[in-house]
Amino acid sequence: MKIIEVKNLKKSFGSIKAVKGIDFQVHQGQLFAFLGCNGAGKSTTIDMLCTFLKPDAGEVWIQGHQLQHEDEEIRKSIGIVFQDGLLDDLLTIEENMKVRAALYGLKGKELQKAINDIMNTMHIEKYAHRLYGTLSGGQKRKCDIARAFIHQPQILFLDEPTTGLDPQTRQEVWNTIYNLQKKYQLTIFLTTHYMEEAMSADYVIIMDEGEIVARGTPFQLRKQYTRDKLTMISNHHFIQEWLKEKNIQYIQNGTEITAFIQNTFEALPILNHCQKYIEDFEVTRGSMDDVFIQITGKELHI
């Protein structure tokens, strides 16, 4: 079921065409990754979907509600976590949650239940009475997500949710996001600069200069835009000669010879023929980083 539908969405700032008429759909329960370099138009798109910014043209439906006609309903359907947390440093986590929950009209027992539920799910009960300003980056992120989820929206927008966190903390934050997604069938609209996070997405869109330049599952994108690599360690010239003869592209770095192959099976005949001369080898699949560079000609910078 489509939970977000975007048709011909456009936005310009003076002469800058930030979003040039994009179309896409997000299905319920998906982890949807929205990628692009700095200035690609991601934030502008998200700001329009979240009702903060008026589009110049186009139509958007979020959970069946039409943007610019039913914005109040859209705001109830979504939760948003920005790169910079919005919680009050001088309030405890529970106080922060109460302030937020009150904005959605939750009161009394219903309010306390909503807070307890989300704190349990996010494993942040232990910070309930700590001031937000005293928490670590990872702890803060979990609280930001909990706050965005207090009214149990169907869709969570996560704008670079793990930037600046160490790998272990990033994994912890992701585990809690996955928990939330599973428990509530949540749809997650993610922007990230970490390609390994995009690898876990159900569907990926890559934006460049206001346009969608690629879309598909990570598997489809890797298949379409990258080649696998067979790296062999050898001191012998036989391998280079044989690769040249077979017109197989390769690069050499000392004793390391990397042949570019369409798929992992193409490694088999090469290994068969060159086996005697190989000290070691490794087959690596094209990565999402390779996809991104291939499509945009740019690397993502954090």
Ligand SMILES: Nc1ncnc2c1ncn2[C@@H]1O[C@H](COP(=O)(O)OP(=O)(O)OP(=O)(O)O)[C@@H](O)[C@H]1O
């Ligand atoms: N309020 C604004 N006024 C003028 N230009 C803007 C405004 N907001 C965005 N832009 C321009 O629109 C283009 C798209 O910007 P946007 O912030 O949507 O990109 P982004 O993909 O989110 O980049 P980043 O990864 O750096 O956040 C950029 O050229 C940017 O300079």
